[in-house]
Amino acid sequence: MPQHPAIILVSATRADFLLDEFGRYVRDYELFAVTSAAEAESLAQRLVEERQPVALFVTEARLPDAPVLVALQRWRVVVPTARRMVAAHWDDFLAEADALRPGLVTGKYDAFLLMPRGQRDEEFHTAVCELLSDWGSTVAAPEVATAEVVADPGNALAVGIREFFARMGIPSATYLPDSEIGRSAADELRAKTGEEPTYPVVRSLRGGVIAPTSVREVAAILYGRPDSIDPEGANTIVDLCIVGAGPAGLAAAVYGASEGLTTVAVEAEAIGGQAGTSSMIRNYLGFPRGVSGMRLAQRARSQAIRFGTRFFTGWEVAGLTPGSDGAPHVLHTDGGDLHARTVVLATGVTYRKLGVEPIEELIGRGVHYGSAMSVAREMEGADVVVVGGGNSAGQAALHLARFARSVTIVVRREGLEATMSSYLIKEISYHHRMNVRPFTDVVDGGGSDRLEWLTLRDRRDRTEDTVPAGGLFLLLGAEPHSTWLPGAIARDERGYIVTGRDVPAESWTDGVPPPSLGTTVAGVFAVGDIRAGSMKRVAAASGEGSSVVPLVHEYLGGL
Structure with a gap:
């Protein structure tokens, strides 16, 4: 049976109070209460090694062994995908607010709230549920997939269909043709059409099982002509x-x-x-x-x-x-x-096309136009390049940094200031996995069956260097x-x-x-x-x- 995602509660003096307050989540999450930043970091490291997901850190504004912003950064290094909340005790809320709120601007944590003062503090728990919902939709695999996509890795149409499902808020999962679900879907399609299936095969609650030739075909079955x-x-x-x-x-x-x-x-x-x-x-x-x-x-x-x-x-x-x-x-x-x-x-x-033919041939196999949120999880441990200097590029890069080993934003200008909102620039500048490479063009790329490397050219002196890349996300001018x-x-x-x-x-x-x-x-x-x-x-x-x-x-x- 899969392990429940963890919620780690951190407080030197009120850990039991937080544990009681978060009791409503016990059915779906495993709660851990610790009393210091170091304990939380050690616990998170152990959970990562045991492959138990960590959904949320909740910490008091004051910790005995580290400034809370330093602790939050250490925890993010261990679990980049977890959401982070500061729940300040009412005795500390006003005193700590001025020092802590700048951390929200730079993305060091996700929410700063007053700790509940009584029962049924639904404003507090609305924030908790929003963070858990965001984590569940972007990090965790869906508990129940209402749509199944069967295809071999690198099938560009399958990637497009998965992205369509993600953008429509339809939980989906992908399976190999020789998996149990893959064979089941193929058998159902054979019985329906009398023909051998071509991939991808899609099975959904509303559309039954089909072998679509376009994303539009899937959309038409789900939403009508x-x-x-x-x-x-x-x-x-x-x-x-x-x-x-x-x-x-x-x-x-x-x-x-x-x-x-x-x-x-x-x-x-x-x-x-x-x-x-x-x-x-x-x-x-x-x-x-x-x-x-x-x-x-x-x-x-x-x-x-x-x-x-x-x-x-x-x-x-x-x-x-x-x-x-x-x-x-x-x-x-x-x-x-x-x-x-x-x-x-x-x-x-x-988005404009990059126009580099070897890269265009790898669309769906490591190369994506747009943020392609549905494939972000697949970038775990990879070096990723995002091309573009607008807000969409910044948002995509920050999301990818939760999974990828490194994220490089490539821009033709001297920086991001002219095209990206200040709050995104600040978040990017403080993120340990991200860097910006100005005055740069992507001029080549390749790999055996998917993207493995890119060649980047400096626009000032025309020098080129080749870098490893498991993903390229193109969010070029409109x-x-x-x-x-x-x-x-x-x-x-x-x-x-x-x-x-x-x-x-x-x-x-x-x-x-x-x-x-x-x-x-x-x-x-x-x-x-x-x-x-x-x-x-x-x-x-x-x-x-x-x-x-x-x-x-x-x-x-x-x-």
């Missing part, structure tokens, strides 16, 4: 169709549906867009301990569904035929057409995906959609520009990263997504 909204070809017209379900699209879905509009959202990949791949967003309003992009996206999706939004995931909108004289706009997908009185374009941006749009929708020279007063004057109506988020086609709006001049931040995108709904109402009122 766009033409399922209009199964009898009656040309059903919705009030609002949102293209893209990142933060901007999700906000538009919540506000549109909550205000009574029949609302449909179509997403080419997983819900959440690029933000959904972020392992931890710490500067989003209202989440003091941070929130993963996946959790934020799934909460927003659930909220939108509660108000009546219908989501179609895994379908790329290939074209848009604008309506005229009040006729609906028509959006074209391989799964059917959607007719809508208004359209909100929230497709966001995509490019808009707007070539599918008709010429009637104006874009700038880079392909971003222009809106409001940025629309060329010759496209204004009677000398009046479109609404602030309106495009050159009446009833079609653009929000979030795809919009020219937008601020590339999650909160800004969410704000635009909510702000567009009054403009939609105004347009519909004039029809």
Whole structure:
């Protein structure tokens, strides 16, 4: 029987109190109470050697044998994946707060809370549960997998499917074809199709067992085809169709549906867009301990569904035929057409390709575009390189550092200050497994059957050196995906959609520009990263997504 994850409680004088307070977790976790930093470090080392996972350290603000920030750092070296909480006694909370809070900024620990003063301190335990939930979703293997992926190691499609499941919040597990579960899934597929299976094979609660040829095929089985909204070809017209379900699209879905509009959202990949791949967003309003992009996206999706939004995931909108004289706009997908009185374009941006052919050939075999959270556990003990200087790259690097032996952030600039938030830069600078390599390009890479090495070139003197690498995560600059749009929708020279007063004057109506988020086609709006001049931040995108709904109402009122 597998061992329960450990929670280590550290206090010189109140260990028994903490042990009693954490009694509600006894069923699912093994509790250990110790009285010093050294004892906690020794215990954690023993648990690691015995392969028992450590989920959480909880410590008082004052320890007898070490400053608490020093102790937290020592514990992180032993167990990088564990979450760390300071629970200060009410006698010490105010006295220690000023000295300890800077440690939160540099990522030395995850939460600073007042120790419970009575029974049922649910505010305290909400923080505990958030930390344990984050640990469980990013570190621990799922207790119950609602989806099973059967494939040989290095199967790029299997990696893509696993990442889709991770971003959709679906617990999944991967098995080899010759494993017991692998053979069972293959037998079930043979019985279903009468043919020998091709891999990957996917088995899920909703979709049964299939041998998909694309991530989209998995998404369609789980979440439906766009033409399922209009199964009898009656040309059903919705009030609002949102293209893209990142933060901007999700906000538009919540506000549109909550205000009574029949609302449909179509997403080419997983819900959440690029933000959904972020392992931890710490500067989003209202989440003091941070929130993963996946959790934020799934909460927003659930909220939108509660108000009546219908989501179609895994379908790329290939074209848009604008309506005229009040006729609906028509959006074209391989799964059917959607007719809508208004359209909100929230497709966001995509990462640029590196363009180094030997590296492109290793995608899914150590090379990944985006943060690829589902494969982070596989980087344990490896040297990892992250290419990119934005917040997404910083968040991915910090998450990978929980598993990898070392993480190197490669940037073409002189540093991170111009492109990354200060709080991330501070966390990276204080992390013992991380370093930043400026003025550097990745120019080559290879390995026998997966990535094993990379060649890095200094942009200043053109010198090159080859370094070992078990993983390469590419989070390069963004490019808009707007070539599918008709010429009637104006874009700038880079392909971003222009809106409001940025629309060329010759496209204004009677000398009046479109609404602030309106495009050159009446009833079609653009929000979030795809919009020219937008601020590339999650909160800004969410704000635009909510702000567009009054403009939609105004347009519909004039029809």
